[in-house]
Amino acid sequence: MPKNIIVIGSGAAGMTAASAAKRTDPEANVIVFTEDEHIAYSPCVIPWVLEGRTSWNDIVMHDPSFYSEERGIDVRIRTKVTSADGIAKTVTAGGVEYGYDSLVIATGGSVFRPPICGVDMRNVFVVRTINDGKKIEEAMKDSKNVVVAGAGVIGLEMALSMRNSGKNVTVVEMFDQILPRIADKDMADAIQKHLCSLNIEFVLGAPLRAIEGDGVVRGIIAGGKDDNNVKIGCDMVILATGVRANLEIPMMLGLDIGKLGGVVVSETMRPYRKGRPVEDIFVAGDVVQCQSAIADGPTMSQLGSSAVKQGSVAGKNAAGDNAVSGAVASPWVTVIGDLHIAGTGLSENLAGWYGLRTVYGKANGYTRARYYPGGKKMMVKILANAETHMMIGAQLIAGEDATGRIDWLTDAIINGTTAEEFLARAENAYCPPTSMVRDVVISAAEDLCDSLKGRPRK
Amino acid sequence: MPKNIIVIGSGAAGMTAASAAKRTDPEANVIVFTEDEHIAYSPCVIPWVLEGRTSWNDIVMHDPSFYSEERGIDVRIRTKVTSADGIAKTVTAGGVEYGYDSLVIATGGSVFRPPICGVDMRNVFVVRTINDGKKIEEAMKDSKNVVVAGAGVIGLEMALSMRNSGKNVTVVEMFDQILPRIADKDMADAIQKHLCSLNIEFVLGAPLRAIEGDGVVRGIIAGGKDDNNVKIGCDMVILATGVRANLEIPMMLGLDIGKLGGVVVSETMRPYRKGRPVEDIFVAGDVVQCQSAIADGPTMSQLGSSAVKQGSVAGKNAAGDNAVSGAVASPWVTVIGDLHIAGTGLSENLAGWYGLRTVYGKANGYTRARYYPGGKKMMVKILANAETHMMIGAQLIAGEDATGRIDWLTDAIINGTTAEEFLARAENAYCPPTSMVRDVVISAAEDLCDSLKGRPRK
Numbered sequence: 001m002p003k004n005i006i007v008i009g010s011g012a013a014g015m016t017a018a019s020a021a022k023r024t025d026p027e028a029n030v031i032v033f034t035e036d037e038h039i040a041y042s043p044c045v046i047p048w049v050l051e052g053r054t055s056w057n058d059i060v061m062h063d064p065s066f067y068s069e070e071r072g073i074d075v076r077i078r079t080k081v082t083s084a085d086g087i088a089k090t091v092t093a094g095g096v097e098y099g100y101d102s103l104v105i106a107t108g109g110s111v112f113r114p115p116i117c118g119v120d121m122r123n124v125f126v127v128r129t130i131n132d133g134k135k136i137e138e139a140m141k142d143s144k145n146v147v148v149a150g151a152g153v154i155g156l157e158m159a160l161s162m163r164n165s166g167k168n169v170t171v172v173e174m175f176d177q178i179l180p181r182i183a184d185k186d187m188a189d190a191i192q193k194h195l196c197s198l199n200i201e202f203v204l205g206a207p208l209r210a211i212e213g214d215g216v217v218r219g220i221i222a223g224g225k226d227d228n229n230v231k232i233g234c235d236m237v238i239l240a241t242g243v244r245a246n247l248e249i250p251m252m253l254g255l256d257i258g259k260l261g262g263v264v265v266s267e268t269m270r271p272y273r274k275g276r277p278v279e280d281i282f283v284a285g286d287v288v289q290c291q292s293a294i295a296d297g298p299t300m301s302q303l304g305s306s307a308v309k310q311g312s313v314a315g316k317n318a319a320g321d322n323a324v325s326g327a328v329a330s331p332w333v334t335v336i337g338d339l340h341i342a343g344t345g346l347s348e349n350l351a352g353w354y355g356l357r358t359v360y361g362k363a364n365g366y367t368r369a370r371y372y373p374g375g376k377k378m379m380v381k382i383l384a385n386a387e388t389h390m391m392i393g394a395q396l397i398a399g400e401d402a403t404g405r406i407d408w409l410t411d412a413i414i415n416g417t418t419a420e421e422f423l424a425r426a427e428n429a430y431c432p433p434t435s436m437v438r439d440v441v442i443s444a445a446e447d448l449c450d451s452l453k454g455r456p457r458k
Numbered sequence: 459m460p461k462n463i464i465v466i467g468s469g470a471a472g473m474t475a476a477s478a479a480k481r482t483d484p485e486a487n488v489i490v491f492t493e494d495e496h497i498a499y500s501p502c503v504i505p506w507v508l509e510g511r512t513s514w515n516d517i518v519m520h521d522p523s524f525y526s527e528e529r530g531i532d533v534r535i536r537t538k539v540t541s542a543d544g545i546a547k548t549v550t551a552g553g554v555e556y557g558y559d560s561l562v563i564a565t566g567g568s569v570f571r572p573p574i575c576g577v578d579m580r581n582v583f584v585v586r587t588i589n590d591g592k593k594i595e596e597a598m599k600d601s602k603n604v605v606v607a608g609a610g611v612i613g614l615e616m617a618l619s620m621r622n623s624g625k626n627v628t629v630v631e632m633f634d635q636i637l638p639r640i641a642d643k644d645m646a647d648a649i650q651k652h653l654c655s656l657n658i659e660f661v662l663g664a665p666l667r668a669i670e671g672d673g674v675v676r677g678i679i680a681g682g683k684d685d686n687n688v689k690i691g692c693d694m695v696i697l698a699t700g701v702r703a704n705l706e707i708p709m710m711l712g713l714d715i716g717k718l719g720g721v722v723v724s725e726t727m728r729p730y731r732k733g734r735p736v737e738d739i740f741v742a743g744d745v746v747q748c749q750s751a752i753a754d755g756p757t758m759s760q761l762g763s764s765a766v767k768q769g770s771v772a773g774k775n776a777a778g779d780n781a782v783s784g785a786v787a788s789p790w791v792t793v794i795g796d797l798h799i800a801g802t803g804l805s806e807n808l809a810g811w812y813g814l815r816t817v818y819g820k821a822n823g824y825t826r827a828r829y830y831p832g833g834k835k836m837m838v839k840i841l842a843n844a845e846t847h848m849m850i851g852a853q854l855i856a857g858e859d860a861t862g863r864i865d866w867l868t869d870a871i872i873n874g875t876t877a878e879e880f881l882a883r884a885e886n887a888y889c890p891p892t893s894m895v896r897d898v899v900i901s902a903a904e905d906l907c908d909s910l911k912g913r914p915r916k
Binding site: 012042044045054303325326332333342370405430 | 470500502503506511512516517519725751761762763764766767770781782783784785786787788789790791792793798800802827828829830831859860861862863864865866868869870872873875878881882883884885886887888889890891892893895896897899900904
């Protein structure tokens, strides 16, 4: 009897799981249920579509017929799963009940809408799906002044996208720095300076308190109560206020929810019910709470790359394999104007949340040999645990080529490398057009080792 | 009493050692003796200078007065060390005897000149120093047809430099592929195809047998004996035939020489004499034989980046520190026309030399999201030890951004990561302008795991 594998959700986790399951067990019946209309695209690209770098049509890699014809996967779009029963092993979708042998839950997350006045008004947007993006595109035609709430990666990308589209843009952030969770203040300030040079305004330390208008947005209020606040006139608000896991299906199934609000999973992507692993359910993507590779605690790794990795493992295992997705450092990268910015592991803020004391090393250099034409500046900061000397995080700002270097640092961090081991072992490939003879990453590690010794800094 | 630290050699290893020694012990007297006229430049850049990308003046980072004034280091150019005595702890340079407390030997290497007819003729060049480069530059004025002997990295860089300068170029290589030591045949063939498209000619499987002419080069003979050979007319020959360690000083000191022809060193960069470590001598750079991080055996890591790393450790330890330079994977990268090519660890050929059986994984993809404009193709190949499943080497061909990714793979390899561990642990930073959501490196690792399971390849 062929195995019935049901996948709920068609984002990166769900579609990767479906493909991995079918490849692992070509005999299996694989069905994907999704409320969405568009599948197989990366929502991460929405800011770049809106500024015209690419188009909605181009970013959709495949339609449902590709999956049925090329991969033998049955994708049911616009089909909501309304209930799931883990004892009977059934789900109900579009009013019909389906039995499963393995179930993959990839229900993703939704943008958190702060419970404030006016948040449901017209021209208040989130950035999550192509349809969200198309609504923003439509509103941009009549918009001049945009407020972005939240200075995380998506907030900054959207701010720049709107600025590059000719809007006046103000970013409102409740913390006193941009990228508050993932970047240290010194690095965040350097990035903010660049964004200011592109004429993006910032109001920091000011939570969004209200959206004003008469059905349509006219402005926002941010900051403290009464007179300790800022009013900004605008005709569009974009909420980039973080993503909360979509827990409806997991809760129907009685799966354990972690303290960060995601479904707790093992490294085979199996969830738990009252602390006991569930054998035939797999959970992947933004709905999941992960184990941190660095600290003794959980983390949410709500990244496209994490979704693909977890989806691949969930899909393989749903089809009978025994794949593993390890604890995470969650590296990220984006391009902000002329800067490639990237990070991995813990920031000083997050390390503090986990109760870790940190020491840092920092180096400035170039992406090419100093004398080679076209080289760009690069700044690398590495954090270590002050007690164990293990590298626990890194951040990088460069004119180019940040991605591979942050992946390199990620590898060292997830391997539990101490700063001293890294300096002793690490080697960098060199040629004048692509790096300094001693890469800036290694110079930062040397500075970190000096700091750990308590030596005067260079 | 301040310590007397003498450094022999002013290449990357020597000058880095001098600076590291002085930084570690600011009271020390640090003297550098060198036969060279120019110091503190990267010979790796010579091919790019010759094609006009940068100039001789720009590539020299510092002159001797910078070292004396800014760093308190005494650099004696055009000063040959003629003898060294490890018992008396003296060296003789420019006819004067100097006592040392610590000696750093960074005498580098010399291009191997094959013992063939005509090798000493005019217009037969090597690429090692600025003066070598200037001689080639002079000869280029009257040259139309260039033969490059040796299809290693430097040979290919010089071939392209000459081609970009309008010469007809033929590369002659004794092995039946380009990059025979560091690249696998499939990857080498792809690179060769690109070079052929740039109108560079290749004669493979054909050792250089003779250089013909009447004092000045008129042509070369390559290949087998008698009629099984090729004659190529040319007016310039560039020997890129590998680098041999300069062992004169080490041999005077009775230091142990390894089977690959370099000075055997510990991980503190100390040499041995009759198998016993020498406490007050340190050796770094092209003159050194290293321990492979992958195989139970030695290797030569004659790279600029290795020289800097080893020089830093040698210099620190010469000044009383206890730094370590680990076993090596020797990552390399270069830019060949439109391709960034890079590798790390063992190739299939080298693995065979060490007696290791290999399995490979391979993936093709892009440097950016598939739909994002400006993305370039990327091909990644990873090799694993068929018995242990440890990753032992990788090669990468891409239109951009190879360097950081090969450093990432290097970290995994020197950490002894198995393919399965890498696939379970590895995470990649993602944004559409700088990577695919699943980086090609990870897709190659997945293909490798499939190969190791004996599954049919995708």
